[in-house]
Amino acid sequence: MRMIQKLIHPATPDLNGRMFERKAARGIIMRGSEILLLYTRRYNDYSFPGGGVEADEDLLSGLRREIAEETGATQVEVTNEFGYIEEYRPHYKPEYDLIHMLSYYYVCNIHEHLGEAQLEDYELNNGMSAVWIDIHQAIKHNRQVIKNKEASMGFSIERETIVLELIASELIL
Template sequence: MKLLRSTVHPDIQNLDSQIITQRLATRAITMQGDDILLLYTERYHDYSLPGGGLDEGEEQVDGMIRELEEETGALSIRNVQPFGFYEEYRPWHKDNADVMHMISYCYTCNVDKKLGNTRFESHEINNGMKPVWINLHEAIEHNLKTIELSEKKGMSIERETFILQMIADKKQQKES
């Protein structure tokens, strides 16, 4: 799988002197026409790809399917293909670590437009997370405004917006 981007959060000055923990995650890219299946999170006022951390020993595709089903209620997940991975180092103050090294493995897939029931975790419910089909370009524009104007944005919005812009670019290239 190809590297999409590698980033280091601006608050991290030097990785050599840090205690680093690693988190492996997956993200699902599901489109129908110009609409993409995303999660809207009220707390952060942003759109993100469905996905999350892999369980110990879990295969990447299995984790992506599990997260997609849990967070969106997606039905009939099929045609799973690798898209690329995004690597980031960001501040972390748990697990006796200073920095989290997050690797998000992204996959494209198809699902039915109609969604089933979600199985959100309590923090996802508390953050006001909900699955939505939205126009890809509207989601990008919304996130860009949140990055520019919101004080409550989360740390993942830059990653999510970068990946959404890559999706839009690849879609435009295919249509040209």
């Protein structure tokens, strides 16, 4: 799978220290120029459905589980690999200095009807919800949040916006 980009957060001066390794799988689900994303009120951003893969899961099983949990989607079919982003950033837990995150993106198809999402407590508390949105609107929104350096801005917005822009340039006809 192609590497899209390697990101090193500015608050990460070097890559030494106690590092937590995490693999995540994220879904690209399109309907014309609309894309199925997660809007998170706490961070005021759009991100891809998906997330961390459990120790006993492969990437595709984790992807299907996460998409179903976060969006209520059924019949998740992975059609293509899109690419991955490697990133290093500070870790919020005191037992680690850094997180090394590998986010793998896959193009998927789903059944048209979304069922009920099974969000975790922290996702509910953050105000996360699945939305169909025009990809260019999502990019514009995320870029504005980045430009304004909103206090609520999360670590993932830069990564997700890079991938959204690449999708817009490669997959939107």
